[in-house]
Amino acid sequence: MATSPTATSSDFPSELVGKKVLLASESLGPINGVSRTTQSLIDYLRKNGVNVATVAPQYAGQPINANDTKTEVKPERVPIVNKDWVRSIEAKSSSLGSRALGGAWTWHHERDASDKAAQQPLLQPTSSTKRPLMINRSRSEEPKRKVETTTGPRVNPEYRPHGSPLPYNPDLSVAYPFRLGVLYDRTFKPDLIYLASPASVGFQFLVQLRQLRNPIPTLLNFQTDLSHYSTILFAPPMDTYAVVMLQLVQGYLFRSPAVHTIFYPSAYIKSYMVAAGAPAERMQQLGRGVDTTLFHPSRRDDAYRKELAPNGEIIFACISRLAPEKGFEFLARAAIALADSGLDFKLLIVGGNKNAAVEAEVHNYFRPIASRVIFTGVLRGVALARAYAAADVFLHCSITETFGLVVLESMASGVPVIARDEGGPSETVKHGESGFLVPPQDLDGFVAKALELANDSDLRLRMAGKARLQAEATTWDEINLQVARKMVEALAGVPEKSDEQKLREGYYGSWIETVRVYFAVGIVWIFWIIAVIPLFIMGWVHGMAHR
Known part of the structure; x- marks a missing residue:
């Protein structure tokens, strides 16, 4: 049946229309920066006529089948x-x-x-x-449905590999070892592969693609600083062990001939990757966009502000997943110092964690000033935008962010930012214009800047206006168009193949390459034993120690 042509942007490269892209991510669904950034790219490509299959591990609350719903009517089974x-x-x-x-x-x-x-x-x-x-020899509807799903047209399929949730963040899972052929069976064999924030899923793609003589061109976006997380989450000597392992693995995999482009969010991350052995000539900086319609100063709601601060107190805000590596211990110390200074304020903290023990640990940091702190849990959409706009000052204390999307969303909401000068926010916040940057360990300096903004309404207003103007210059379409153009470059070097040639080559090419892929999967299982299992043990020990 003929379908109506897809509307495409005038700037979108026509060479990508109708192509098949397999996008694999470590996180797709939970509310975090990686998930939102990746979903934006998926929507952009599909809107412009690209067939995008997605692969991402299951997460807490994710049904086994992506299309399952509580109200779904199950097909009637035919008795024997x-x-x-x-x-x-x-x-x-x-x-x-x-x-x-x-x-x-x-x-x-x-x-x-x-x-x-x-x-x-x-x-x-x-x-x-x-x-x-x-x-009864007639088939039930359930097997029929499965056959139709497998053999029918696959335009934008989704596949959720099984995995084990991380102890300190159940929203993220470490995927069990898999073969690329299995993923292709569940989705399609793509023209191009895009790896968002490669870790347990992306690493498995790269190690298997390295075994092929003519691998599918691959782009990857480095969005999560796993090495920095390791130094915070693990006690010595496990922290050093984790950093060394990550650098060895990342350096080896990122040098793969399959990798055409490595996107990085900040100069800080580029220097880390070069030190790990990634090829600098394949790197390109890629920022983040922001929805300037959703996150807008007009979302400021006086009634909501009155609810948060009944006596007209200054409202500080922090929006983040509740986890120790997000700098909440530093934030609590700063908030206690602000309270000791005599400033009347409320601290609005938006975010959560499906691990109750981790969430309780973060809450305990603020016990001395519990009457000043408001935990909302996870907010989405308009409710989240209203929380941003309700603040007078945004406090960003994490030093593990490769970009820090929440900083840009706060600026789009017309709220100046005070951030520790490390990682992505160092390149997002313009010191003295849209906010302040403070040396990472300078608690007194951080508190001083918070007091300065809290006590100077004119300064807040000027910075709020500049923050909004800076955010307006960045849109998701501009960012995603950069990715689309790099995809065209990656495909330009690949000769066109007929369907007959693709069928003859199969998924891997030759039987030798097939053996190599199976061997690579075995290596992944070994890596699970020497790296992933210790990670889970350390997470369990950390949880027991903080009960």
Whole structure:
């Protein structure tokens, strides 16, 4: 059946229209920067006529099948024993029983007629009626549906590999080892692969692509500083062990011939990757966009501000996943110092964590000033935008952010930012214009800048205006167009192949390459034993220690 042409942006490269892109991410669904950035790219590509298959691990609350819903009507299963056969047996039994009872009460002169009737078959089959089969040979609807799903057209399929949730953040899972062929079976064999924030999923793609003579061109976006997380989450000597392992693995995989482009969010991350051995000539800086319509100063709600700060207190805000590595211990110390200074304020903290023990640990940091702190839990959409706009000053204390999307969203909401000068925010906040940057360990300096903004409404207003103007210069379409153009460059060096050639090559090319891929999967299992399992043990120990 003919379909209407997809509307495309005038700037979108036509070479990508109709192409198949397999996008794999470590996080797609939970509310975090990686998930929102990746979903923006998926929507942009699909809107412009690109077929995008997604692969991302299951997460807490994710149904086994992505299309499952609580109200979904399950297809009726057909029983093994044929219902028509059961009815025929019931009919015969009923007929025999009624005749047996009736025969005892008939008169002698009526029995001749009944004897003739008894000589007739119990059921009179017609020429067009077949005797019902005992075993039902027709298929149930469920297998039919599965066959149709497998063999039908796959435009934008989604596949969720199984994995183990991280102990300190159940929203993220470490994917179990898999083969690329299995993923292609569940989605399609792509023209191009895009790896968002490669870790347990992206690493497995790269190690298997390295085994192929003619691998599919691949782009990757480095969005999560796993090495920095390791130094915070793990105690010595596990922190050093984790950093060394990550650098070895990342350096080896990022040098793969399959990798065409490595996107990085900040100069800080580029220097780390070069030190790990990634090729600098394949790197390109890629910022983040922001929805300037959703996150807007007009979302400021005086009634909501009155609810948060009944006595007109200054409102500080922090929006982040609740986890120790997000700098909440530093924020708590700063907030306690602000309270000791005599400043009247409320601290609005938006975010959560499905691990109750981790969430409780973060809450405990603020116990000395509990009356000043408001935890909202996770907010989305307009409710989240209203929380941003309600603040007078945004406090960003994490030093593990490769970009820090929340900083840009706060600026779009017309709220100046005070951030620790490390990682992505160092390149987002313009010191003295849209906010302040403070040395990472300078608690007194951080508190001083918070007091300065809290006590100077004119300065806040000037910085709020500049923050909004800076955010307006960055849109998601501009960012995603940069990715699309790099995708075209990656495809330009790949010769066109007919469907017959693709079918003959299969998923891996030759039997030798197939053996190499299976061997690579075995290596991944070994890596699970020497790296992933210790990670889970350390997470369990961390949880026990903070109960």
